[in-house]
Amino acid sequence: MTKLSVNINKIATLRNARGGNVPNVVEATRKIESFGAQGITVHPRPDERHIRYQDVRDLAPIVTTEFNIEGKPVQDFMNLVLEVKPAQVTLVPDAEEAITSNAGWDTIINKEYLKEVISEFKRNGIRTSIFVDPVEKMIEGAAETGTDRIELYTEQFAVDFAANKKDSAKAYAQCSQLAHNLGLGINAGHDLSLENIEFFNKEVPFLDEVSIGHALIAEALYNGLEKTIQQYLKLLK
Numbered sequence: 001m002t003k004l005s006v007n008i009n010k011i012a013t014l015r016n017a018r019g020g021n022v023p024n025v026v027e028a029t030r031k032i033e034s035f036g037a038q039g040i041t042v043h044p045r046p047d048e049r050h051i052r053y054q055d056v057r058d059l060a061p062i063v064t065t066e067f068n069i070e071g072k073p074v075q076d077f078m079n080l081v082l083e084v085k086p087a088q089v090t091l092v093p094d095a096e097e098a099i100t101s102n103a104g105w106d107t108i109i110n111k112e113y114l115k116e117v118i119s120e121f122k123r124n125g126i127r128t129s130i131f132v133d134p135v136e137k138m139i140e141g142a143a144e145t146g147t148d149r150i151e152l153y154t155e156q157f158a159v160d161f162a163a164n165k166k167d168s169a170k171a172y173a174q175c176s177q178l179a180h181n182l183g184l185g186i187n188a189g190h191d192l193s194l195e196n197i198e199f200f201n202k203e204v205p206f207l208d209e210v211s212i213g214h215a216l217i218a219e220a221l222y223n224g225l226e227k228t229i230q231q232y233l234k235l236l237k
């Protein structure tokens with residue numbers, strides 16, 4: 001079964017909107033795990049627009065499933081991850097001003113940089129994953145960085161699925177097969193939703209984990225967190 005890691009960025013967005021501590025991200029995390037999620041993902045961005053560095057410190061000791069911290073490996077981010085030592089770190093090549101993550105790594109141009117960062121996290125017992133586009137050369141480059149896993153960036157899949165599902169996951173399936181053959185673990189995420197997740201999970205082999213946030217939290221506004229999480233779990237079987 002593909003594991004579901006719930007990205008709680010948007011719970012922090014709502015909390016920050018009023019400047020207080022409601023909704024409380026620690027309480028929300030406990031509930032999300034009790035509803036069956038197999039992981040919690042956070043993405044502390046440099047501007048702390050949603051998840052703050054202190055949230056990461058508060059969450060680390062209470063997450064009982066897998067804690068996955070995503071971000072660009074700037075020094076502050078690296079220090080935070082090495083301080084809390086989550087189960088997994090996912091490296092994303094985010095531009096600071098980007099409204100959201102919008103590209104995978106160029107694993108060829110950035111190979112030496114990624115090798116250095118990845119080896120530091122692995123020396124500290126943290127599983128590494130790197131965010132990549134579904135391009136076979138980028139998967140081959142990822143394997144040369146020493147990363148444990150890749151995370152397939154699924155925004156293009158979501159766009160294509162909405163237009164015409166037929167071949168929307170084809171490149172992802174091919175890249176997942178290649179990654180598996182190269183000994184890499186395979187995660188996926190960005191713009192996955194209740195509408196597209198079943199098709200993606202059926203079409204793409206060897207998936208270890210999907211991390212889902214924006215759509216899941218939006219869907220939970222209508223259906224509730226517990227029911228929404230259990231709908232995802234059922235579609236990921």
Ligand SMILES: CC(=O)[C@@H](O)[C@H](O)COP(=O)(O)O
Nearest residue numbers: 009043070092100101189190
């Ligand atoms: C890397 C990725 O695609 C998402 O995990 C990202 O964390 C979403 O970030 P926002 O929640 O800031 O849109």
Ligand SMILES: NCC(=O)COP(=O)(O)O
Nearest residue numbers: 007189190191211213214
């Ligand atoms: N890595 C993807 C993630 O954590 C959540 O992305 P999204 O579902 O908020 O687009």
